[in-house]
Amino acid sequence: MTMAFYITTPIYYVNARPHLGHAYTTLVADAASRFRRMRGEEVFFLTGTDEHGDKIVRAAEKEGLTPREYVDRVSRLFRDLWPELAIAPDRFIRTTEPNHQAVVARVLNRIHQAGDIYFSEYEGLYCFGCERFYTERELVEGKCPDHQVAPERIREANYFFRMSRYQSWLVDHIQRHPDFIRPERYRNEVLAFLREPLEDLCISRPRSRLDWGIPLPFDERYVTYVWFDALLNYVSALGWPDGKLFAAFWPAARHLIAKDILKPHAIYWPCMLQAAGIPLYRHLHVHGYWKVEEGKMSKSLGNVVEPLALKDRYGLDAFRYFLLREMAFGLDASFSEEALVQRLNADLANDLGNLFSRVLTMAWKYLDGIVPAVDPETARQYGLGLGPEAVRTASEFERAMEAFEFHRALAAVWEFIGRLNKAVDLSAPWELAKKKSTRPQLEAVLASLLKGLRLVAGLLYPVMPQTAARMQAQLGLDPNAPFYDLEELKSWKPFPAGTRLGKAIALFPRVERGEEPEPEKTSASGPAGSPERPPLKPEIGIEDFLKLDLRAATVLHAELLPKAKKLLRLEIDLGERRTIVAGIAEHYRPEELIGRQVIVLANLKPAKLMGVVSQGMLLAAGGETGPVLVGPEKPVPPGSPLK
Ligand SMILES: [Zn+2]
Numbered sequence: 070m071t072m073a074f075y076i077t078t079p080i081y082y083v084n085a086r087p088h089l090g091h092a093y094t095t096l097v098a099d100a101a102s103r104f105r106r107m108r109g110e111e112v113f114f115l116t117g118t119d120e121h122g123d124k125i126v127r128a129a130e131k132e133g134l135t136p137r138e139y140v141d142r143v144s145r146l147f148r149d150l151w152p153e154l155a156i157a158p159d160r161f162i163r164t165t166e167p168n169h170q171a172v173v174a175r176v177l178n179r180i181h182q183a184g185d186i187y188f189s190e191y192e193g194l195y196c197f198g199c200e201r202f203y204t205e206r207e208l209v210e211g212k213c214p215d216h217q218v219a220p221e222r223i224r225e226a227n228y229f230f231r232m233s234r235y236q237s238w239l240v241d242h243i244q245r246h247p248d249f250i251r252p253e254r255y256r257n258e259v260l261a262f263l264r265e266p267l268e269d270l271c272i273s274r275p276r277s278r279l280d281w282g283i284p285l286p287f288d289e290r291y292v293t294y295v296w297f298d299a300l301l302n303y304v305s306a307l308g309w310p311d312g313k314l315f316a317a318f319w320p321a322a323r324h325l326i327a328k329d330i331l332k333p334h335a336i337y338w339p340c341m342l343q344a345a346g347i348p349l350y351r352h353l354h355v356h357g358y359w360k361v362e363e364g365k366m367s368k369s370l371g372n373v374v375e376p377l378a379l380k381d382r383y384g385l386d387a388f389r390y391f392l393l394r395e396m397a398f399g400l401d402a403s404f405s406e407e408a409l410v411q412r413l414n415a416d417l418a419n420d421l422g423n424l425f426s427r428v429l430t431m432a433w434k435y436l437d438g439i440v441p442a443v444d445p446e447t448a449r450q451y452g453l454g455l456g457p458e459a460v461r462t463a464s465e466f467e468r469a470m471e472a473f474e475f476h477r478a479l480a481a482v483w484e485f486i487g488r489l490n491k492a493v494d495l496s497a498p499w500e501l502a503k504k505k506s507t508r509p510q511l512e513a514v515l516a517s518l519l520k521g522l523r524l525v526a527g528l529l530y531p532v533m534p535q536t537a538a539r540m541q542a543q544l545g546l547d548p549n550a551p552f553y554d555l556e557e558l559k560s561w562k563p564f565p566a567g568t569r570l571g572k573a574i575a576l577f578p579r580v581e582r583g584e585e586p587e588p589e590k591t592s593a594s595g596p597a598g599s600p601e602r603p604p605l606k607p608e609i610g611i612e613d614f615l616k617l618d619l620r621a622a623t624v625l626h627a628e629l630l631p632k633a634k635k636l637l638r639l640e641i642d643l644g645e646r647r648t649i650v651a652g653i654a655e656h657y658r659p660e661e662l663i664g665r666q667v668i669v670l671a672n673l674k675p676a677k678l679m680g681v682v683s684q685g686m687l688l689a690a691g692g693e694t695g696p697v698l699v700g701p702e703k704p705v706p707p708g709s710p711l712k
Pocket residue numbers: 196197198199200213214215216217
């Protein structure tokens with residue numbers, strides 16, 4: 070029977086754009102999924118977006134959109150990001166999908182009918198930021214620990230989930246299943262929390278206060294609390310209660326989260342499942358935070374680290390490698406561009422890249438790029454004795470990947486890479502190539518090194534799928550194999566004789582970290598001006614200014630202009646619909662412009678750019694690293710003139 074592996078990320082709350090933390094969690098799920106596929110397991114990898122609640126309504130209002138328009142837009146940013154990071158979920162779920170909403174209603178009905186949901190008047194301290202009531206002892210100096218504001222005392226009637234009833238059952242379950250919550254420190258944290266009495270959970274919000282949610286099936290005057298709605302995605306995505314996927318994958322469920330959402334996942338969720346008569350998930354894997362070292366980031370990356378900007382600057386696989394190599398899963402880690410560049414140059418360009426190009430160069434120089442046939446006896450005598458180390462490396466890699474110790478799995482591969490580099494130096498193939506008598510030895514050495522590279526390529530696949538495929542292609546192996554067979558890699562079998570190798574390539578060119586001016590320098594440039602701040606232009610009268618027809622407009626549609634690197638084609642609403650071509654494609658992605666308001670010079674003579682007539686010009690301020698669009702501070706009707 071094939072093993073099943075079901076892994077989930079949290080569904081991300083769409084009140085903000087994707088950032089480094091989201092990218093890390095989802096990348097971990099992707100690497101773990103790829104690893105499991107290498108072992109021939111059946112894998113289902115779920116991610117998605119959480120789209121209801123107060124905060125969404127407020128974020129939508131701020132942008133002048135309906136909640137529906139707003140969640141569609143932000144959810145798409147997440148969905149579109151993953152393929153760009155070579156992250157391949159099997160399913161992307163949204164809590165606004167009708168199927169999910171039906172599951173939430175069904176579970177609520179079940180728990181209600183079983184008597185675990187009751188109606189009660191409640192007066193308490195409510196944090197509007199968190200959308201929840203706080204008890205006195207949860208506050209820090211009388212303030213919400215997340216928002217640092219004092220909660221407001223409000224009184225309302227609501228529905229409550231009788232969570233307190235499950236406290237001792239949950240403690241017992243966690244104690245009897247040491248691997249239910251991992252790593253250990255988070256398990257201890259949950260058990261410590263459960264030493265205090267567990268309170269019932271308020272699971273409704275009056276519709277008079279919040280309408281954007283799933284109505285309670287037994288009382289239309291209320292919508293469901295966002296956490297009660299969101300957590301159920303893990304079963305609704307599998308078609309609970311009788312979906313085939315649910316039967317196949319739920320028994321193998323693992324949830325992957327960052328530590329800030331430990332309590333809902335380790336406490337609310339098991340109690341909800343138990344109350345609804347659904348078996349519990351198997352494991353909860355909890356990771357720490359990325360601390361971004363702000364002073365050490367170049368300005369274009371900014372303080373909110375944009376996964377795409379990093380990928381574009383340093384390459385996809387370097388980004389993926391860094392995140393999984395630098396963080397010990399479970400602990401906090403710091404993110405700095407410096408550290409990323411250092412790892413890229415040392416681990417990737419130097420250790421791996423040099424080894425790869427050295428071995429292939431020699432294989433071409435001495436063997437015409439064809440893998441030689443080496444008899445077993447010669448291989449045993451001259452083959453560098455790599456076999457036992459290869460097997461040890463693959464086993465340690467497997468153990469560490471299974472335990473979510475990604476940094477250790479990669480360290481094991483790099484130890485082996487170091488061993489291969491040393492083997493090149495010690496065996497000195499260039500010396501062996503000088504004499505005819507050492508030809509069998511030369512062939513045995515190179516064949517063995519190629520085998521080593523094949524193993525490295527295979528083991529890198531979960532973390533660096535593109536690099537693995539490039540290495541496979543140059544090694545003359547099928548780069549389109551959908552994944553790599555771990556058992557076969559571990560067998561250390563001979564490299565097929567007669568295989569035609571590709572030429573040596575640089576897998577990872579060395580990079581320098583972009584040197585950018587210090588803030589003082591630009592502000593001290595003075596009246597003489599600088600490229601960023603040209604001298605002021607001569608004075609004009611108001612009549613000159615009035616010739617400009619400046620209008621606020623809303624971007625309706627945006628897309629890249631084919632073949633033009635810098636140009637975007639925008640459809641805007643300026644009271645009338647117009648097309649504008651703007652040279653901002655290197656700084657803005659089309660989807661982040663849609664719905665946004667901009668300022669347009671409306672009476673500029675139309676001009677043809679790359680075959681498209683542009684009927685106006687967008688206004689932008691010259692930022693330090695490129696244009697920054699200018700727009701009204703609050704939404705205004707499209708076509709409003711500037712004065
Ligand atoms: Zn709060």
